[in-house]
Amino acid sequence: MVTPSSFQYKTFFFTNKFLPCSLYLLLSIALLHFYFRPLPFLSSSEIDLPPSILTTTPSHSHLPSPSPPAEEIKANETPITPCDYFNGKWVRDRRGPLYNGTTCGTIKQGQNCIVHGRPDLGYLYWRWKPTQCNLPRFDPQAFLQLLKNKHLAFVGDSMARNQLESLLCLLATASTPNLEYRNGEDNKFRRWFFPSHNASVSVYWSPFLVKGIEKSNSGPNHNKLYLDVVDERWAGEMGKMDMIVLSIGHWFLHPAVYYEVDAVLGCHYCPGLNHTEIGFYDVLRKALRTALNSIIERKTAKGEAIDVIVTTFSPAHFEGEWDKAGACPKTRPFRKGEKELEGMDGEMRKVEIEEVEAAKAKANEFEDRFRLQALDVTKLALMRPDGHPGPYMHPFPFANGVQEHVQNDCVHWCLPGPIDTWNEILLEMIKKLEDQTRMGVE
Template structure:
């Protein structure tokens, strides 16, 4: 039996003898198969080597191009994708250069500003200069828009927030710079945005995060990473004229105070807390922020221009004097030559009783104070009064200085602190109506009658088309472990009570009713400071109302009623200024700012 080649085979189809090879060569069939296998494997290795060679190239040759397009050595650089197409890489350089990590795992071209993977599981991108942006880095996408890469390697647009790979939320502002956790930037629409701890953008204009990246709700103080307080408002802001300025919160502001006591010669020594040795300064760094709107920036020069040839009149007790001195100092910031501000009668400000009037010569305006702690007339009792009556309060007649209040352009009244047992009945001061002293008349009813008298005076003597009238509400005291005469204290208070509740009393209720009785008058309103002032237990002189040469005072004799200047009364005047703007007073304008 023979095969196709004529070789003799045995009856079983096999070869009965060895394969014939050239002389001297004798190989079995098993050796033949072995040699063939070796040869085949070698061929495969050669093919694979060629593929590697043409794909990656040697350092001096560079990669082989498929479907050559353009010049490989041009400055534009090229990249070969799996499809063999030549890709341009925005002038980045050669594929085999150190910039190879601009190509993702698929070796597809990443467009300018596009994001890919650098084969290490990190998101990368290429900016307009061709530089690689690391995970969480920020660059420019070629359209002058700031972009960034989040932890998944996805591109984040202008103002969009992602993670930077360290569990921190980041964002891009309008300049393309990365904003850290709690930072604020611009989302491209002029709106402030923030990043919380999850890397998510929190909407709402002006919202900020604190150090932890958590968004603060209205009613809380927001402190950014620089220790500055900000507030965010939910929803749309209200117009100033529609906003309740008394509801809000105290926020830290490093721009405060707006003046220094040593630069204001028009201030009682008892209010100069810093000069009197108070060591802490945190109480100076707070401003009032309403919940539903922004206050206008206080502009002393613009305010002086609006009251040119006019009068601002403060009437009330020593807390009213506190506010009056604050106003003089705030306005004085706009006058470089302080000698152009003077008391019209040459009277000294310290320990002066009665009334004082400071003229701002360059604006021909005056800022005046009239001492009338009860608003109504206090004097000697009528003949035949009971022996215990040493003096009386005529609840149906205003103070003797009231004739000087008339024609004030801006009138600010306050009362309340002296309406108590200690300042009246204990001193032998009772209440009089007409020519009759009513020993049995209680203090609350007497106060009600006095406020009714004030309402009548406003109706009869104030032209509400010309004048603006404010009744400032009661300013709380903060004596702890006692009262003003029993060793009450506040000298260790250095921080506001930011979660204080509202304060309501018969005094505030009666004053509120008085304003309601004048609703028909055009420019008569309440200057409500009670809620905000209740939070500021840190703002009193305490033991620092005595000069350094004689102070501080004894801890048993503290002042927790008046306020340090600069300090809380500055914010009352800021509210006053804001109310005037809301009413269109003078040329103050309506532009608002957070500063």
């Protein structure tokens, strides 16, 4: 029989000796667990950390978002608004690009900044973050699947080629393209084929979209544009195209004489020619209108479907005159609100957006066959003064020391670089068009 005194003694011993030891043991196990398996943190694509933190903070896995209570879901039941991919800010991204300067053989040498020795690679670690949503990372398999049995044509100036070469490098991470055709000076007309998806991607050099005679060293120092006549070098093959990406702008800044109905309409920067100076905004408008009308008339008249994307004007970032040692030395993007869209950049974009909307209205009755969208990159491109080749348009420009004058390219974009974002948005636009078609059929 246990006496009251012995029971009290055993209870006291258990409480004061055994229980504390158990607690210490559990605490030690917990500390070891968190030491070897720390809690995950949000990545830089989910939060906008200061650069000083981002360069020293290690990368961790994503922390899953907790599900809201059932009553909160009911209280917030509102229609999902479409994402505006064209307004946002650039945020740090540790992952970097999908490809580099040696993994695809289609990059024009002047935009291959890594191979040409650009020492600062921080421009590769930024990602566009729309205000309303997240822009998904480029999915080459998804793009190729949407392109299956189709022909995508990039038509325009060197910015069209720049975007095309970006897309080819992105797609080459999943499927190798075969160069099937090339022609013209500097291979300005080329076509690649993806056997894996029976898909073709082409580029057509047409810096005005309309008929034009480009200036040359042996002839007049101005371009000639026939604003009411489409350029048949690309339009003549329109029947083979399922999707067209148009990109023009910078060539309209050059001296030119403009024709309409076989008569001189005026000119831009043509002293001594006795023509009326009319600038280039309305000329850009007329040229884009002629191109879009030609697509509507030729494709819809035959009952053929076509998707058209107009990539808006991509601003240059010269500090100083481009031909007088102008350069683009910045090594990081502008912050949101630091650089406003104004002046020529804003006017060029405005003209293109207005003409896209006008063409949509004109072709409203053919909306099941003619789908038109603007890839509005002007504002997000304006914020990336760090993404151009600059002096690295040439291989190792400072190998022999700093020279007095080095030519800079502050118009085109390094590959890889910010222009890859154009194609990420392009993929989302095509997805949306396909979803709309599918819903219409259902």
